[in-house]
Amino acid sequence: MQTDSKISVFGGTGLVGSSIIRELKKQGYLNIDAPRSNELNLLDKLQVDEYFKTKEPEFVFMVAGLVGGIYGNSKRPADFLYQNSIMILNILEAIKNFSPKTKILFTGSTCIYPKENPQPINEDRFMAGRLEETNKGYAVAKGLGVVACQLYRQQYNINAIALMPTNMYGPNDTYDLENGHMIPSLIKKFVEAKKNKSPLTFWGTGTPRREALYVDDTADACIYLMNNYNEAEIVNIGTGFDYSIKEFITILEEVIDYKGEIIWDTTKPDGTLEKRTDITRLKSIMPDFSPRSFKDGLRETLKADFGWEEENGVK
Numbered sequence: 001m002q003t004d005s006k007i008s009v010f011g012g013t014g015l016v017g018s019s020i021i022r023e024l025k026k027q028g029y030l031n032i033d034a035p036r037s038n039e040l041n042l043l044d045k046l047q048v049d050e051y052f053k054t055k056e057p058e059f060v061f062m063v064a065g066l067v068g069g070i071y072g073n074s075k076r077p078a079d080f081l082y083q084n085s086i087m088i089l090n091i092l093e094a095i096k097n098f099s100p101k102t103k104i105l106f107t108g109s110t111c112i113y114p115k116e117n118p119q120p121i122n123e124d125r126f127m128a129g130r131l132e133e134t135n136k137g138y139a140v141a142k143g144l145g146v147v148a149c150q151l152y153r154q155q156y157n158i159n160a161i162a163l164m165p166t167n168m169y170g171p172n173d174t175y176d177l178e179n180g181h182m183i184p185s186l187i188k189k190f191v192e193a194k195k196n197k198s199p200l201t202f203w204g205t206g207t208p209r210r211e212a213l214y215v216d217d218t219a220d221a222c223i224y225l226m227n228n229y230n231e232a233e234i235v236n237i238g239t240g241f242d243y244s245i246k247e248f249i250t251i252l253e254e255v256i257d258y259k260g261e262i263i264w265d266t267t268k269p270d271g272t273l274e275k276r277t278d279i280t281r282l283k284s285i286m287p288d289f290s291p292r293s294f295k296d297g298l299r300e301t302l303k304a305d306f307g308w309e310e311e312n313g314v315k
């Protein structure tokens with residue numbers, strides 16, 4: 001990408017899209033178009049066709065989607081399937097027909113890998129086993145998007161790359177306790193418990209290990225790969241390190257300065273004991289990739305979204 005290249009970000013109001021825009025601007029890119037869904041509804045083929053016919057963007061970051069946690073996914077599985085499938089198909093078809101020189105970067109997700117995996121999870125696990133029941137609609141649609149990128153590349157020479165980011169958190173996240181992801185939900189719970197001086201209860205023993213990637217590190221990797229990668233193979237974007245749930249909680253306690261009680265309800269199940277992404281392929285393309293620690297990412301997130309200050313804590 002040149003600093004004046006025509007770049008489009010679909011999903012620019014979201015967690016990942018807003019971070020990509022921030023990073024693009026920081027790196028000096030000037031010509032960024034980020035239409036909202038009410039300006040360009042990616043579910044509407046005619047609107048998508050018109051966009052590519054008239055704008056012919058050189059680079060597209062496709063990070064729009066219907067995204068949610070276990071609750072949202074299990075309540076609306078058909079919506080997750082339909083919307084996430086149609087958006088990427090509309091875009092690839094429009095690129096093929098009206099703007100074949102466009103390079104597109106699409107994000108799948110590590111949560112669409114099969115339910116059971118040897119750890120850490122590498123890219124060969126894609127479509128290698130039975131899916132998690134709770135997010136089947138989302139996983140099938142995202143998997144379709146990944147395969148679509150590969151097939152449009154194979155048949156029509158479209159420059160489409162597909163990446164598999166792990167669970168993320170960061171500024172501009174959705175702090176929805178029912179529908180959100182693990183880290184933003186934990187952050188929100190701690191902030192509220194600190195304000196209300198109430199105890200916090202967590203399920204299980206706290207021993208399962210999880211990975212959480214600060215979203216600006218994902219954005220960095222996406223921009224780097226847009227500039228330096230053009231192959232059919234998917235690429236994981238993870239941290240390469242993980243923490244036990246207990247360790248996440250201890251860091252949250254310390255940074256938010258929460259002094260209340262923490263209760264572990266060990267009658268509840270622990271869930272999968274380990275979930276970690278293999279980032280060997282990413283490191284072979286981007287050797288300098290070095291995501292920040294949870295403590296550092298948490299501080300940035302609290303500053304941006306909760307008015308947190310080093311001296312005074314959460315406002």
Ligand SMILES: NC(=O)c1ccc[n+]([C@@H]2O[C@H](COP(=O)([O-])OP(=O)(O)OC[C@H]3O[C@@H](n4cnc5c(N)ncnc54)[C@H](OP(=O)(O)O)[C@@H]3O)[C@@H](O)[C@H]2O)c1
Nearest residue numbers: 011012013014015016036037041042064065067109167168
């Ligand atoms: N968050 C994670 O931890 C995570 C992990 C792995 C992969 N991912 C992937 O990363 C991508 C971005 O996730 P996110 O967490 O940033 O999502 P998000 O915060 O929920 O944002 C979703 C974005 O999609 C846009 N959008 C939804 N429906 C649209 C439509 N019909 N037409 C146009 N735009 C539409 C929204 O635009 P408006 O606001 O304008 O409606 C919004 O900007 C997704 O593909 C997701 O699967 C996310």
